[in-house]
Amino acid sequence: MSKKIVAIDMDDTICHLIPKAIHYHNLLYPDLPLTMEQIVSFDLSGIWHPSCSENIFFGRPGLFEELEIFDEYTVEEIRRMTADFDVIIVTAARPASVPEKWNWLQKHLPFIPFENFFVAKRKYLLDFDLLIDDGPHNLIAAKQAGKHTIMIPRPWNAQVQEDFILKDSWDGMTELVRTILA
Ligand SMILES: [Mg+2]
Numbered sequence: 629m630s631k632k633i634v635a636i637d638m639d640d641t642i643c644h645l646i647p648k649a650i651h652y653h654n655l656l657y658p659d660l661p662l663t664m665e666q667i668v669s670f671d672l673s674g675i676w677h678p679s680c681s682e683n684i685f686f687g688r689p690g691l692f693e694e695l696e697i698f699d700e701y702t703v704e705e706i707r708r709m710t711a712d713f714d715v716i717i718v719t720a721a722r723p724a725s726v727p728e729k730w731n732w733l734q735k736h737l738p739f740i741p742f743e744n745f746f747v748a749k750r751k752y753l754l755d756f757d758l759l760i761d762d763g764p765h766n767l768i769a770a771k772q773a774g775k776h777t778i779m780i781p782r783p784w785n786a787q788v789q790e791d792f793i794l795k796d797s798w799d800g801m802t803e804l805v806r807t808i809l810a
Pocket residue numbers: 637638639640641761762763
């Protein structure tokens with residue numbers, strides 16, 4: 629029997645994108661510093677500096693390669709998960725950031741083969757059994773399609789957290805996935 633498929637998001641699920649993007653925004657625009665708590669949706673255009681743009685905020689060369697790992701448990705938990713499940717990484721990436729994201733994966737999770745690296749903004753088109761993600765749009769679509777989900781709680785998904793199983797740390801993630809998919 630083939631293994632069940634666990635899809636794992638990258639940004640703000642296994643690495644910290646928004647804190648780093650905020651850091652660079654605030655260096656560029658010290659007169660309008662942003663905080664994590666302000667990021668209550670994926671549309672940041674109303675809160676970043678008027679001179680900022682999608683390309684400035686997320687398009688900084690090298691940004692995705694320097695992101696910090698989510699926590700001290702992330703690597704071992706994902707490694708453990710690969711023994712029982714077909715673990716795929718699914719990330720909505722700007723085309724220019726794809727090599728950076730792949731480099732990041734090779735550095736931190738070198739046991740993930742490239743055939744398990746999916747660049748997809750419309751994650752609902754993919755077939756998987758369980759999705760670990762922070763994006764409410766991805767999680768809601770997965771749930772509506774009858775798939776299992778685990779939400780990484782972040783300020784931008786606070787509105788829908790009560791509808792999902794939450795996990796704020798990777799500590800014990802494999803066990804939780806095993807329980808859900810048993
Ligand atoms: Mg994400």
